[in-house]
Amino acid sequence: MAAGGAFDEMGIGAGEARPVYRxxxxxxxxxxxxxxxxxRAQAEYMFRRIGITFGVYGDKDAAERLIPFDIVPRVISRxxxxxxxxxxxxRVTALNLFLKDVYGPRAxxxxxxxxxxxxxxxxxxxxxxxxxRPPHDLWVLIAGIDIVRVGEREFYVLEDNARxxxxxxxxxxxxxxxxxxxxxxxxxxxxxxVDDYPDQLLACLRSATPRPGxxxxxxxxxxxxxxxxxxxxxxxxxxxxxxxxxxxxxFVDQDVVYMRTTLGPKRVDVxxxxxxxxxxxxxxFSPESMLGVPGLLGAYLAGNVTLAxxxxxxxxxxxxxxxxxxxxxxxxxxxxxxxxxxxxxRCREPDALKFxxxxxDQLVVKEVNGSGGYGMLVGPHATVAQRELFxxxxxxxxxxxxxxxxxxxxxxxxxxxxxxxxxxxxxxPFVLTGADGIRIVPGxxxxxxxxxxxxxxxxxxxxxxxxxxVVDDEPGGES
Amino acid sequence: xxxxxxxxLFWLARQMERADFxxxxxxxxxxxxxxxxxxxxDPAIEWEGTLNAVGAYDAYIExxxxxxxxxxxxxxxFDRGNxxxxxxxxxxxxxxxxAVRTALTVExxxxxxxxxxxxxxxEAKRRPxxxxxxxxLTRFLDYVKKASLDFDGSCYRTMLRNDxxxxxxxxxxxxxxxxxxxxxxxxxxxxxPSNEAVGGSLDYFQWVAIxxxxxxxxxxxxxxxxxxxxxxxxxxLILKPAMPRSLIACYVGIDSSLDSxxxxxxxxxxxxxxxxxxxxxxxxxxxxxxxxxxxxEFITDFIEDNARLADTISEQYLFx
Numbered sequence: 001m002a003a004g005g006a007f008d009e010m011g012i013g014a015g016e017a018r019p020v021y022r023x024x025x026x027x028x029x030x031x032x033x034x035x036x037x038x039x040r041a042q043a044e045y046m047f048r049r050i051g052i053t054f055g056v057y058g059d060k061d062a063a064e065r066l067i068p069f070d071i072v073p074r075v076i077s078r079x080x081x082x083x084x085x086x087x088x089x090x091r092v093t094a095l096n097l098f099l100k101d102v103y104g105p106r107a108x109x110x111x112x113x114x115x116x117x118x119x120x121x122x123x124x125x126x127x128x129x130x131x132x133r134p135p136h137d138l139w140v141l142i143a144g145i146d147i148v149r150v151g152e153r154e155f156y157v158l159e160d161n162a163r164x165x166x167x168x169x170x171x172x173x174x175x176x177x178x179x180x181x182x183x184x185x186x187x188x189x190x191x192x193x194v195d196d197y198p199d200q201l202l203a204c205l206r207s208a209t210p211r212p213g214x215x216x217x218x219x220x221x222x223x224x225x226x227x228x229x230x231x232x233x234x235x236x237x238x239x240x241x242x243x244x245x246x247x248x249x250x251f252v253d254q255d256v257v258y259m260r261t262t263l264g265p266k267r268v269d270v271x272x273x274x275x276x277x278x279x280x281x282x283x284x285f286s287p288e289s290m291l292g293v294p295g296l297l298g299a300y301l302a303g304n305v306t307l308a309x310x311x312x313x314x315x316x317x318x319x320x321x322x323x324x325x326x327x328x329x330x331x332x333x334x335x336x337x338x339x340x341x342x343x344x345x346r347c348r349e350p351d352a353l354k355f356x357x358x359x360x361d362q363l364v365v366k367e368v369n370g371s372g373g374y375g376m377l378v379g380p381h382a383t384v385a386q387r388e389l390f391x392x393x394x395x396x397x398x399x400x401x402x403x404x405x406x407x408x409x410x411x412x413x414x415x416x417x418x419x420x421x422x423x424x425x426x427x428x429p430f431v432l433t434g435a436d437g438i439r440i441v442p443g444x445x446x447x448x449x450x451x452x453x454x455x456x457x458x459x460x461x462x463x464x465x466x467x468x469x470v471v472d473d474e475p476g477g478e479s
Numbered sequence: 480x481x482x483x484x485x486x487x488l489f490w491l492a493r494q495m496e497r498a499d500f501x502x503x504x505x506x507x508x509x510x511x512x513x514x515x516x517x518x519x520x521d522p523a524i525e526w527e528g529t530l531n532a533v534g535a536y537d538a539y540i541e542x543x544x545x546x547x548x549x550x551x552x553x554x555x556x557f558d559r560g561n562x563x564x565x566x567x568x569x570x571x572x573x574x575x576x577x578a579v580r581t582a583l584t585v586e587x588x589x590x591x592x593x594x595x596x597x598x599x600x601x602e603a604k605r606r607p608x609x610x611x612x613x614x615x616l617t618r619f620l621d622y623v624k625k626a627s628l629d630f631d632g633s634c635y636r637t638m639l640r641n642d643x644x645x646x647x648x649x650x651x652x653x654x655x656x657x658x659x660x661x662x663x664x665x666x667x668x669x670x671x672p673s674n675e676a677v678g679g680s681l682d683y684f685q686w687v688a689i690x691x692x693x694x695x696x697x698x699x700x701x702x703x704x705x706x707x708x709x710x711x712x713x714x715x716l717i718l719k720p721a722m723p724r725s726l727i728a729c730y731v732g733i734d735s736s737l738d739s740x741x742x743x744x745x746x747x748x749x750x751x752x753x754x755x756x757x758x759x760x761x762x763x764x765x766x767x768x769x770x771x772x773x774x775x776e777f778i779t780d781f782i783e784d785n786a787r788l789a790d791t792i793s794e795q796y797l798f799x
Contacts, residue, residue: 048596049589225578234580244581249481260482262642262796263744 006408007151009074012422020077020471023188028072028413028420036415039071039181046177067170068464070414073178073185074425074446078192081442081470084147084155084429087339089438090329092143092431095162095316097332099139102315103129113331114324118348122321123369124314126277128284132301134310135210136435141308142201142272143431144168144444147339149410156342156407158426160325162317163309164274167445167465168430169232172197172239174445174467190472192442197430198239200441201272204434205240208306209269217266219245219259221273223291233274240272247275252295255302270306277311319402320346320368342407348399356403357394360387363403364455365394378455380406409455412466414448424449426457427468442470482797484579485646489792491575491591492634492650497533498568499627500658500692501555502620504529507692512548514684526551532658532665532692535561556619557605565623569598572630582643586633594626642743648736649792656729656785659716662692664778670709671774686712693724713774714766726781730758733788740796750791757784 008014010021017025047066076084101108102119103126109116119125144165146158175194179186202218209216222233224246237244243259250259250268258265273280279289284297299305315321323344329337345352345363356363360379367375377390394401411422429444446466447457457463508529512522523546530536530551538561539546539554558564573595576583583591601619605611611619631651638644663670669685686707690696695715702719703711719725734754741747769777 049592225574230577234577238581243481243484244579245481246483249483260797262480262482262485263746264797 006422006424007149007154007410008422009149009410009412009425010422012411012413020075020473023185024073024075024413027182027185028415033419036071036420037417040415042181043069043071043177046180047173068450069174069177070423070448070450070464070466071178071181072413072415072420073182073467073469074412074427074448075189075469075471076427076443078470078472081192083338085440085442087155087157087337088145088429088431088440090333090335090338091145091157091160091325092140092433092438094325094329094332095143095160096137096139096433098328099310099313099316100133100137101332103132103312108328108331111331113327114321118318118320118324119315122315122318124277124312124318126312126315128297128301129310129312134300135303135306136208138208138306138308138433138435139310140313140316141204141208141310141433143433144428145431147427147429148342148407149425149427150407151410155339157322157325157339158342159319160317160322161428162313164276165428165430166229166232166274167428167447168197169235170465171430171441171443171445171468173235174465178467189469192470192472194441194443197441198236200432200439201236202240202242203436204432204439205270205272205306205308207434207436208308210303210306211269214269216269217259218242218270218272219250219268221245221247221250221271221275221293223275223279227274229274236272242272247290247292250293250296252293252299255295255299255304257293257296257299257305268305270308272308277314280307280311314369318368319344319366320348320399323402342404345403347394347401347403350398352403353394353398356401357391360391362406364406365390365401365403368400368402378406381453381455406455409449412446412448414450414464414466421452423452424455424457425466443468480582480642480646484582485642485796486793487575487579488582488643488646489650489653491572491579492647493654494568494572494575495591495627495630496651496654497563497658498565498572498623500655501533501563501565501568502623503692503694504532504662505552505555505616506620507688510691511684511688522548528665530555532661533563534661535563538562552616556611556616557602566598566602569594569623569626584633584637586637587630590626590629590633594622594629597622597626640739642740645736645740645743646796648732652729652732652736653785653789653792655724656726656733657782659693659724659726659729660778660782660785662689663713663716664775664782667713667774667778670713671770682709683707689716695722695724698722710766710770713769717769718761718764718766727758727761730754730761734758737792748795750788750795753784753788753791757781757788 009018010025011018044066047069098108108114109119140162142165144161144167146161147155148158149155171194205218206216219242220233220237220240222230222244224230234244245259250257257268259268275291278285279291281292281294281296282289283294300307300311323341323346326337326341329335345356347353347356356365363379365377365379377386379387409424409426412425413420414423425446425448427444427446429440432439446468448464448466449455449457450464451462508525511525526546526548527536530539533555535555539551543550554561554564556565559567561567573591576588576591580588634644634647638647666685666689669682686709687696689712690699693716699707699712699715702715702721705711715722715725717726720727720731722728737751737754741751
């Protein structure tokens with residue numbers, strides 16, 4: 001049965017499978033339980049062997065944990081994807097224009113589209129960037145836009161990730177594992193490939209070089225092997241064929257960034273950085289940071305190096321700004337937004353706060369700057385004590401929170417020892433913006449809440465992932 | 480290539496090589512212990528030699544009154560307090576490998592990661608405070624040797640012949656030269672010509688143990704077609720280029736790896752010159768001269784020279 005009346009993408013409980021899922025439904029029906037079990041075991045073995053792990057903060061014993069992988073692919077039709085794709089291009093274009101504006105002329109504030117203090121007092125707003133323009137006006141080069149589905153035609157953007165979105169390595173590895181484990185099932189579909197993502201990313205980064213014409217040296221900056229996403233950093237650097245550097249591998253001389261090689265210093269043009277703003281440069285931001293590169297901000301402001309993403313993009317993916325993104329689309333592009341937001345109550349507005357406090361048992365409350373599923377309250381699943389605790393936090397600092405209705409996220413079938421059962425999912429497509437246009441690899445990372453009934457898909461909170469198939473619609477008929 | 484990457488690759492290879500050597504030393508020492516009591520003087524002396532050969536004696540004796548088999552084995556295998564215990568070597572090797580994943584092939588990384596996963600299983604099976612029984616220990620030592628074979632083999636078979644590969648090879652050969660030299664340093668007194676004994680010498684088993692420690696027991700017979708004689712063992716381990724763990728073979732490897740780096744970089748430096756000097760000296764040397772001017776001095780000098788070369792490589796390629 002579908003969970004709690006949620007839309008099931010395969011059509012569990014609806015009599016017959018939705019057309020895009022009909023091969024999967026048949027496969028699930030025909031495949032004996034022991035074969036499914038052995039596929040699950042093989043998948044786990046493959047992931048562990050490759051060393052795909054994810055560190056979890058606050059869990060010392062599990063310094064390296066495997067993100068659970070569910071073997072049942074999630075299917076999206078080509079038509080659905082085309083719709084999403086258009087919406088994503090539109091949304092990310094608006095976010096880039098917004099950043100150019102808030103660090104530049106501030107038309108959006110002058111026109112009162114967004115309240116001043118939401119930008120100017122935002123901890124993610126970087127005064128260093130005021131009046132600055134990164135190379136090619138590219139702010140968010142790599143965006144991860146989280147999308148949820150609640151019905152046949154209803155998709156919502158749940159969250160924009162415009163800082164250092166992660167997860168793309170799982171998108172790629174999931175596909176490899178699925179193709180190897182279930183070649184027959186794969187062959188029955190026309191699945192859009194995703195394995196050109198590294199090439200697309202490389203082209204995007206290359207286009208962003210501050211020295212067009214010269215051969216660009218691109219590096220990936222990681223906080224190091226102890227970072228929870230280190231596997232992904234090394235994976236991407238490898239696929240892109242670029243050096244994986246730590247802060248100590250780089251230095252700045254006369255506002256130019258160099259890396260230390262066995263042959264001496266080598267100039268660096270583009271840094272795909274997976275280090276947060278505040279750790280990038282100990283001279284400019286956190287002085288105690290060991291992760292950054294002293295003088296990097298100076299080199300950046302001098303226009304000698306491109307950072308992907310730019311410094312200060314956090315102001316665009318803040319959950320308080322999120323609620324204004326549809327307005328930003330209208331303001332900058334003069335178009336109606338293709339992708340809708342989840343209705344959002346801004347607790348900074350007194351009426352909304354009152355409304356939220358009265359309905360804490362029905363709403364999801366999030367910190368405007370939180371991420372990874374930390375610091376949020378899922379009202380219907382919380383205890384009275386947890387709700388009271390949150391009510392106190394809300395009253396103390398209302399501007400720090402937003403609230404949204406608890407969405408019945410769509411479900412997809414997942415395979416367990418106990419059998420096949422629906423689980424809630426979301427989708428994170430990765431949108432690449434270069435000087436030469438926007439690129440999106442079809443699909444993205446599907447995250448799945450593996451605990452029955454749970455709506456939290458974050459890997460740090462016990463979520464898993466699935467392979468995501470964008471399939472060409474077959475003109476009728478069985479294959 | 481990033482200087483840090485070169486450093487990590489160099490040390491990764493050294494750690495894997497060291498784990499293998501430690502495993503072989505433990506095996507060889509155990510075999511000596513299995514002999515009838517009259518065959519060995521005092522087991523503690525054997526373990527002291529082994530601890531010395533793997534450079535762990537000082538760390539061991541700190542905080543311990545005497546040497547016994549069980550605690551020596553534990554110190555060499557699973558003791559986290561011993562920086563060059565097998566488990567620390569494998570742990571460090573993986574940490575180094577993880578830090579340079581991009582410089583490794585999937586096969587090489589998998590070999591390192593598999594070794595580490597297996598180590599975790601051995602550690603889990605080990606009851607706290609209890610030593611492995613002999614059978615489990617044998618399995619463990621076999622696994623360690625196989626892990627470094629897998630690592631070495633995957634490097635050889637899958638890595639591009641570029642700087643990453645040459646730094647890896649340098650690590651293997653510098654460590655291997657150090658290991659063989661240390662073994663000779665501990666056992667040199669058994670190899671002096673004065674030790675020539677007529678058949679049935681008790682030292683015979685000591686000599687064979689030395690050969691086993693460097694997996695040369697069979698090779699010896701193929702090379703010399705003669706019964707085991709101490710000065711021939713010294714010859715085999717020092718001057719025979721055909722013997723993969725001999726000092727000269729290691730320096731052939733070091734020299735050619737450094738040459739390859741120099742060709743790739745278009746520049747040559749002190750490390751290349753030092754390696755060539757050592758290799759030339761080994762090529763010129765004869766066992767008679769070495770014995771005459773003192774085997775022990777020769778080996779001590781070699782160990783120091785080899786360590787200096789490692790430092791020179793670090794300086795030249797900016798690891799430090």
